Amino acid sequence: MTEKQPQEILEKRLRHVEALLECYRGAAFLHSVRADVNAEDAAHVRHLLFGWNKSPLSRVGRALRGGWLLVHGQTVEGRPLKEAVQRAREIVEKDGVKSLYRRVRRRLDARLQQRPKTKKKSGKSKEILSENVEKVLNPYRQVVPPARDLGLVPKILIVAELSIPQCAKYRVWQRKEELELLGWEVEVVNWHDPQSALSAMQTSWEVIFYRTPAVSVIQTLITEAKRFGIEPWWEVDDLIFDLELYGQNSNLLSLSKSEQEILLEGAGLYRECLQLCGRGIASTRVLGDIMLRAGVREVCVIENALDGETLRIADQLLAIEKAPRENGDIVVVYGSGTRTHDQDFVECAAGLAAAMDIEPRLVLKIIGELTLPDDFRRFGARVEYLEGRDYAGYMAVLAGADIAIAPLEPSIFNDAKSNIKFLEAAILQVPAVCSPCDTFRDVVEDNRNGFLAKDKTDWREMLLALAHDEALRERIGHQARLDVLEHYRPEAIARQQVAVQFPSPERRKTDRLRVMAVNIFFKPRSFGGATLVAEEMATHLSALETDVAVFTSYEPIPALFSSSLRYEIEGLPVVGSPLSTHIDPIAGLDNPRCTAQFISWVKAFRPDVVHFHSIQGLGLGMLQACLEEGVPFVVTLHDAWWLCERQFMVKPNGRYCFQRHIDLNVCRSCLPGAMHLKVRQDMMLSMLKEASLLLTPSESHRALYLANGFDPEQVKVNRNGFSWPKVPHKPHQPKTPIRFGFVGGQEAVKGFPLVREVFEGLESTDWELVLIDNTLNLGFASMDVSGWKVKGKITIQPAYGDATRDDFFNSIDVLLFPSQWMESYGLTVREALARDVWVISTAPGGQAEDIVDGVNGNLIPLDGRPEPLKTAVEGILARPDMLDSYVNSMKDALPNFRRQAEELKQYLQSVVQ
Structure with a gap:
């Protein structure tokens, strides 16, 4: 075997491992989605049961069931009636009849408290519960410092309509590319996925809403953006937000009445979204002016331009030498795309038909849907319809053309449109004849880099001039390419237009230690000793010139779509992941959604080290994420959760399990039917052994982990602090109890x-x-x-x-x-x-x-x-x-x-x- 063979085998095995890892990740994600759906179904069932238990019919049913059980020798809980009678006798013998009465009464009261109330609660109880709810929810509603003030990674979120490929290309993916050239992180989220959008917003410096209507989910996102001190932008490249002007677009006449109504109804929602955001990004000067008239306080213009994909496709196509046509045809290409351009084509129809009559070599290729005037029937096979295709396919057809045309009906609607068709033809060195709309006039210079045709005569003469002069076609096409490369390449647009509103961000540099603390609970949901320690350590570390951020959970809030949630506690930035109280212990071992939200927070905050406290329910995926991101992590072992399914090693009978070295055979007798214990143990131990350090609050607890095989050098004691007295203790008074x-x-x-x-x-x-x-x-x-x-x-x-x-x-x-x-x-x-x-x-x-x-x-x-x-x-x-x-x-x-x-x-x- 040669030296090369072992290397090839190792590389092949590495590829296999990476492939398996991706499959396992995907499977985990799918299982998490299924678990979320099941949790939602369970919540729905609980809601239905709540309503059923509240109904009079349910009370009658419970009474009948209770009577039936008693007749058949059982209590309401299903226990044998004899056992209940025997227990009652024992209580009477030990504590007396009054004690039995009080216990029964207390149990009945507890049952009543669990049921929906038809009567009002006592004033005091209602007031206390209301105060507690407000105390918990209030921090989640408060305005928090902007992400830029926290020194988070500079990121811009684009919440976009992505269903129209051309719009997404020119207004979303181009914007992402341009912003990244300026040093921004950019995250694009489909607006139909509000959960992901809201999660991404937690760490964003700026938010751009592209072509989104003011439906309820978008209104929620805008409101949340403002809670972060973000003044969102609304971006569009069509006049779809002004009902009056949009209605003047005669191309709408080619649509059915119902389709027209849908489009015009949407105009009001788009306008409302623009106004809610308060700032607009337009693709043209005319569109920007109309935005200002809609009442927004600020508008910037960023033109549609070239991007890396377009330049790469163009270079590849130009590298292919055009094959001469045997029949000498001169191909004119018109990209319609959709059937809303019939009226636009009318602008060039008469002149084009006249030119085709004079020059028999002219042929017309139409890409997409278009209803041609009847005059064009006489040209027969000289008119060819091509089905719509992806962008690369469209550009390939355009590259094979001799002339491109971009007719537009004279209207404010079309003056607001951009000059995409000229850009696409120019980058392929295909000369274009265009209508003299506002944006075409800005870039096209007659007989230098293109032609502007305002009437039938212009269209006929300019098309014939290009058809009759190959050298003219080459000169115009070459100059057009040079001009668009100079003005519309990504770097130029980024520097000259995008940077005006989104200048290159300055990344904050600091010598301070950056720590991310992770705990299942955190204020305002304070519960348990580990949470108290986590809260105090976060606060005290911050006072010790340390930058501290926190990741925790919060009780799901339906209006927030299961997204992560950033809030502030005592000056500390906190991100919570929604975690239901009904999550089962197995699902809590691996929580992909929580892991994804944790990764987002880690990438934004960039901690030097992550400090895990109690994380049951949040999942081990967070530790795996630290390994993948190359962030060292430390775990404080507050309890035995890492070793035992029962967090405090307490058996079902309430007694402590005195195991020191955990024997799974003993555990299986404690948890009969549990099939996951070995897998659980392997997951826990593998992750703990990757920790840079393990901390315990006491020597006794350290000994438990040492007994289970952990390196003494890895496990250290960090004794918990506590709240010391603020006043001296009052000693016992003599002769008093x-x-x-x-x-x-x-x-x-x-x-x-x-x-x-x-x-x-x-x-x-x-x-x-x-x-x-x-x-x-x-x-x-x-x-x-x-x-x-x-x-x-x-x-x-x-x-x-x-x-x-x-x-x-x-x-x-x-x-x-x-x-x-x-x-x-x-x-x-x-x-x-x-x-x-x-x-x-x-x-x-x-x-x-x-x-x-x-x-x-x-x-x-x-x-x-x-x-x-x-x-x-x-x-x-x-x-x-x-x-x-x-x-x-x-x-x-x-x-x-x-x-x-x-x-x-x-x-x-x-x-x-």
Whole structure:
């Protein structure tokens, strides 16, 4: 085997890999589209069910079903009636009849709350819910800084009508080429795809709407553009926005009545869109003047011109030597395109027919649809119709012509049209005879680079002059090509016309570190400890002379077409991707739409490094995108999601899974029927191993990942900060009850059942238990302790926030943290320790790392038994004076957000360097 053969084999395999990669990408995208459709269908079904459940007939049906189930020995939930009766007896024996009544009543109330209300909500509840909705939605509606002020990559978005190939070529793809010559990034989106248009708009400096009507989706896009501080442009190359002048176009008479009505009705929508944008781009001076008369404040003229495609086709065609015609025919070509040019052709018809009568060698080739006057029937085979064809095919026919004609009816409508037909003929060195409309007069000089024919005599004489003089044809054609190359080549139009309104942008240069933070939630949708850390790190990094941008999710807003959404929080630019709360865990592993929106944000912001926090639902495609874009990334491992399908390694029975090295055989018993676990694990580990650095909030959590094969050099600890007290803690007052606090909610994994069992078993009465109910801030309660048989006092408080955090910790002396899983960190524990609050916590786990048993708290085993917790609580009740003057002597070693951010920045800079 030669040395060349292995190289050829490797190259062939590389091509195979690249082909497979493209297929896999395509398949992923198709699956994502299907998933989106299924999600929309599910939302529609939920809407239908909502309406059904609201109907009186549905209530009757539910009542009949409930009765039928009871007769057949089942509850409404489908459980055996015997089990329900047995459970009721147990509650009565343990808590009494009143407790059973309260539980049944609470469950009924909960069911009623889930159903559509026909009665008005209480004033307070309605007010709280309304305030919360407005609080969440308000940032999405606010005006945000323009993309240019954020230093994003200079980009212009063109939202265009692309269904008319010639219009798209001359007003869209040419504009893209010219703008790119000036240094702009340009993105073109079909206006029928508002989702993509709105997503692209989030990072655009300028927006051009080409030939779009003011339908609702376009109005939404214009409104959103103005939210970004963009004054959009409306561009067109036909007089389609002035109903009166458009109606004067006699070519419309060749259309049916219904077709005329559709076109004229559209004129009003085009005019409205022009006025909504407020600025216009016209292809001709006359068209620009009419735009100004429509009431817009600014208009610029950018002519139709040559482009790279036209020049390339022309050069190829000119390189082919014309074969002499045996019959000596002199070919005249007219490109009609559509059947709306019948009246235009009348301008040249008499003169052309007269010339053909005099010169029998003249033949006429018509490209496209045209109804010829009856006079032309006498020419028989000398008139040839050619079907419409693509641009290259059209240019090939034109290149074979001896003469091109461009007749236009005298009217303001045609004065507003551009001189495309002259440009196309000139670049092929084909001499042209044109009507003397405004734009032709600007460029055509009689007997130098073309001819202008105003009547029958001009048309006849000029056509005959060209037909009789081959040297004249060559001279005129050659000069025409030189002139259009000088004035209409892309570089000339870009510099002389486009740059007037879109000058070459200056790209901002900075020595500051640029970081993109990614988290499933971000303000205003703040939820969970990881989100708090992500928000604080973004804010503190920004204060440390770092440019920070954020990528997150938002609850889908129907009016925004599932597009990405840019908004601003505390001076930070944030882009959200729509993510339904109903997304399933498997779909959440790979989210192609989210990945595409993430890539767009990365390309616009150009971060030096991407910092991923919790991304479940957003998908691993973002990490793959970083690899493809060559952007290093760091992952903070806030929980076990990267290792376990169950994010916190809590089994279905509410118990913690104590695996250290993850065994998928154990996982399969926890998730029977899950077929994707091996694929999931492979995807997760492969991406994590490509990370430049992995960060954990605690040594305990780091050990979990090391136990699963990660390099110790790759995994570092970046301890989470927290909110330190703004006021000193109020110490326990002598001879007053000890106040215990629990903030973990009612989940078993947080130890709630243990707390109840312990406090119901206390003989002491000299204590108070403060419980946090997270739903009180929403206007209703979810926690009921009326059935607890205790001898002390129980108080329920709403969840605390920044403004009330110190108040809560001032209301307790001891924090209970009997979590039944190895927490990755334990934010509440640190908040308590910093405020001189004693902590009783389970160990091992991240929650226990800052507690020294007997010094600033008590550590109890993580074994699910109530006895250790009870012993710790009774020990404190036996010595209440120990808390009278207690101060945590070790709190200075606790981290804060600033120190965490400083360390994080060092980690991120090391990755970039």
